[in-house]
Amino acid sequence: MANALLDLFLSLLLIGSSPWMEREMAGVVIDVHTIELWEGLVAVRDNVLVVVEFASTSCVPCRDIVEDYAKLAAKYTDARFIRADTRRLPEVASRLGIKIEPTFVLFRNGARIYQLIGANMEELDRQIQLHE
Numbered sequence: 001m002a003n004a005l006l007d008l009f010l011s012l013l014l015i016g017s018s019p020w021m022e023r024e025m026a027g028v029v030i031d032v033h034t035i036e037l038w039e040g041l042v043a044v045r046d047n048v049l050v051v052v053e054f055a056s057t058s059c060v061p062c063r064d065i066v067e068d069y070a071k072l073a074a075k076y077t078d079a080r081f082i083r084a085d086t087r088r089l090p091e092v093a094s095r096l097g098i099k100i101e102p103t104f105v106l107f108r109n110g111a112r113i114y115q116l117i118g119a120n121m122e123e124l125d126r127q128i129q130l131h132e
Contacts, residue, residue, distance in 0.1 A: 027074040029053075029081045033088035041082055043110040049079040049132055050107040051124075056087050059101040061119040068121045076128050106131055 032038050042050050053069055055062035073081035086093040086101060096105065096112070104124050106114040114127050 027077050029070055029073050029083050032082050032084045035089070035092070038084065038089060038092055041080060042107050045109040047109060049076075049128070050082060051076075051079055051128060052082045052084055052105045052107065054084050054086050054093055054096075054098045054103045054105065055101050056085055058087075062102045065102065065119045065121060072121070072125060072128065075125075076132060079128060079132060 030037075030041060032041060042052065051072070053062070057063075069081070069083070073079075084092060086098060092098075098105075100117050102119055104116040105112055106127060108131070113131060116124055116127060
């Protein structure tokens, strides 16, 4: 219950974010494990590029790229970086057809604009730059 309340509080802060809050969250990877937080961060129509890594704790390549993904978040501070746990959000993964981890999906205004399967961080970097 406490985690759900914390997630809801964070999503409300981000939806109604101020310039101060946006600066504080720049360069941060946000772990998402509730539908409410997912909707508040991805489905929101604020014209921000949202980069989502679908991963799980059992995925070895996902663990190997944690630092690289954080570096991309620090590089592209105008984008929102999210890590979605497929074990905690199976309905989201299923709805989007996510079957392999890691899978990266880029969203803008709630719409999927690009998808990359696998841990190809160079290609992810290129696509973020292209869609930023």
